[in-house]
Amino acid sequence: MTTFSVLGLGGVSCWVGWRMQEILIDTHTDTIKHLSDRLPLDVQIYNESFPMAESVQLAIDKAPPNVLIWVEAADGEITAQSQSFQVIEPEFRENLFALYELPKQPNVYQVEQRYLVLCSDLLKVRGRNLGQMRIAQDITSNQLMLNRTMQGLWIVTGLAIVLLAAVIAWYIQRSLCPLRRISQIASTISAHDLSQAKMTLDKAPTEVRELAEKLNEMLSRLGLSWEQQRQLLGDISHELRTPLSVTYGSLQCMQRRGSSFSAMQQELLETAISETDRTIQLLQSLLDLARADNSCVYLHSERLKLNDLVADVVKLTEKAQHPLIKVNADQDIWMTTDRNCLIQILTHLLDNAAQYSPPDHPITITLSQTEETRTIEIRDYGCGMPLDQQERIFDRFYRIDHARSRATGGVGLGLSIVKTLVESMDGQIKVWSHPGEGSLFTVTLPSQLCSSSHLSTGIKD
Numbered sequence: 001m002t003t004f005s006v007l008g009l010g011g012v013s014c015w016v017g018w019r020m021q022e023i024l025i026d027t028h029t030d031t032i033k034h035l036s037d038r039l040p041l042d043v044q045i046y047n048e049s050f051p052m053a054e055s056v057q058l059a060i061d062k063a064p065p066n067v068l069i070w071v072e073a074a075d076g077e078i079t080a081q082s083q084s085f086q087v088i089e090p091e092f093r094e095n096l097f098a099l100y101e102l103p104k105q106p107n108v109y110q111v112e113q114r115y116l117v118l119c120s121d122l123l124k125v126r127g128r129n130l131g132q133m134r135i136a137q138d139i140t141s142n143q144l145m146l147n148r149t150m151q152g153l154w155i156v157t158g159l160a161i162v163l164l165a166a167v168i169a170w171y172i173q174r175s176l177c178p179l180r181r182i183s184q185i186a187s188t189i190s191a192h193d194l195s196q197a198k199m200t201l202d203k204a205p206t207e208v209r210e211l212a213e214k215l216n217e218m219l220s221r222l223g224l225s226w227e228q229q230r231q232l233l234g235d236i237s238h239e240l241r242t243p244l245s246v247t248y249g250s251l252q253c254m255q256r257r258g259s260s261f262s263a264m265q266q267e268l269l270e271t272a273i274s275e276t277d278r279t280i281q282l283l284q285s286l287l288d289l290a291r292a293d294n295s296c297v298y299l300h301s302e303r304l305k306l307n308d309l310v311a312d313v314v315k316l317t318e319k320a321q322h323p324l325i326k327v328n329a330d331q332d333i334w335m336t337t338d339r340n341c342l343i344q345i346l347t348h349l350l351d352n353a354a355q356y357s358p359p360d361h362p363i364t365i366t367l368s369q370t371e372e373t374r375t376i377e378i379r380d381y382g383c384g385m386p387l388d389q390q391e392r393i394f395d396r397f398y399r400i401d402h403a404r405s406r407a408t409g410g411v412g413l414g415l416s417i418v419k420t421l422v423e424s425m426d427g428q429i430k431v432w433s434h435p436g437e438g439s440l441f442t443v444t445l446p447s448q449l450c451s452s453s454h455l456s457t458g459i460k461d
Contacts (some may be wrong), residue, residue: 001172004316011165011339013157017150024146029106030182035063036106036135038122043125050458056080056123056130068096068136074357079131115143149387155372177206182212194223241283248276282413285320299338299425304376306333306367314365317354324360325350329367335374341421348414349378349441353457355436356382374445381438390431394419418443424448 039059046055057080058219062068068088070081078097086091095111109118116136123133142357178201189197197219199212234317258269307329314325355362357380366377385393422429428448433439 001160001168002193005164006161008159009161013153016153020146020149023144024139025108025117028108028142029119032065032067032106032117032119032135032137035067035069036133039063039069039125039133039135040125042125043130047125051126051132052128055080055125066138068138070097070134071110071131072134073096077124096136099134102417106135106194108139114138114140117142119299127382132238157263163455173351175205178208179214186215189219193284194219194226241280241287244280244283245275248273248280251276286413299449301336302339303334303336304339304374306335309339310346310365310367310376311340313350315316317347317350324362325365327367331369333367333369333374335445335447335449337445341425342445345418345421345443346376346378348418349443352414353378353380353382353439353441356380358382361438369447372447373404374447376443376445377440379438379440383438384435385433386435387433389428391432393431404443 042059042062043052043055046058050058056071060071060080060082063069064084065084068082068084070085071079073079092112092114099111100117102118104121106117106119109116118134118136120132120134123130149346181201182199185197185199197216199215201209201212201217204212251269255266255269255273258266260271307327312325314327318325327414350363357363361381363381364377365377366375366379368375368377394415396413419429422443422445426449428444430442430444431439432442
């Protein structure tokens with residue numbers, strides 16, 4: 001808009017200046033053209049009563065006083081000239097007489113500090129060539145007035161452009177403020193506060209207010225849907241866990257007392273027990289995620305030695321899944337955090353590393369600390385994963401095709417639970433991986449965790 005305004009106002013100013021210059025030049029050139037055509041006729045009329053030289057002078061004296069006319073013979077001698085030459089500066093007069101090859105059609109020239117309309121033509125009377133007739137009209141005052149007018153016009157145009165640009169910028173900024181406010185509000189909305197999120201715009205254009213109202217309606221619908229989904233997930237997980245636990249216990253009891261079962265019956269019974277156990281683990285993971293989504297994670301802060309806690313988790317993992325786990329720590333690391341959450345984080349990460357690492361390749365755990373943070377790095381040398389899939393491994397039920405299969409025993413929720421627990425402890429988790437080179441998970445937690453508790457709201461224990 002500013003560019004079009006500049007082009008428009010600049011174009012109008014240029015056109016006005018050009019048009020004024022044309023009018024000024026046309027006015028004076030028409031006068032000079034009329035004198036150039038009239039002078040031979042006046043000489044012819046005067047020549048009927050006076051000699052030729054006197055007739056030429058009389059015709060020249062008849063011209064307006066601001067017009068300078070002189071006749072120059074073939075040898076360069078001035079044979080006749082206007083009386084006005086007597087009152088002008090000798091230097092300027094000599095410069096005029098020294099001009100050669102003036103155009104036949106009148107045109108504007110600058111001589112010294114003056115603007116003149118000049119033209120030249122042969123003075124012929126009754127077929128006799130009396131010399132070169134030269135005509136000059138001083139338009140300096142008019143030209144200077146036009147120049148001052150154009151300067152004022154350009155100044156006014158520049159001020160108008162600056163003012164217009166400022167007004168446009170202010171108006172655009174004022175119009176975009178509500179949209180920027182909507183963007184700021186939208187960036188702070190999370191899944192946990194969809195139903196309470198509101199976009200309030202007091203001073204905004206009607207269209208923007210209507211947009212904010214529609215967005216509020218959409219957020220309300222999304223919040224209601226999200227609450228219903230979380231409630232349904234928690235209820236189903238809780239209601240299914242109890243009968244499955246009973247079924248799992250019954251199957252185990254049957255297995256212990258089933259010495260008379262055939263081989264096929266034993267195999268079917270083991271399959272049922274395995275699948276029931278996997279389903280119970282899935283439901284427990286879903287319950288954990290439902291509690292976390294519903295802000296029901298209970299964090300109990302206690303001071304603990306990170307080295308000892310990691311060693312305890314490593315012993316359990318070595319016995320159950322992977323025999324080669326190395327822990328690297330240069331010093332004793334103490335922190336105040338939730339022991340159970342940290343054990344769950346380490347267990348899921350070590351389970352994940354053990355599932356995708358060959359038994360003869362070690363898993364490395366590196367512990368480090370700063371004044372405000374504690375860092376846990378878990379490195380495996382398994383199959384790794386491509387870059388485009390690393391951002392999705394924390395999504396629920398996401399599996400990498402060539403690695404995350406049912407044969408591994410995972411349900412695709414372990415890393416989701418880890419990410420949820422880490423974020424609930426005000427920490428961060430990052431992953432680096434490359435196909436064929438393994439993966440590195442880095443967990444950064446604060447050294448001091450404030451004790452906080454969240455009451456359950458709708459998720460049954």
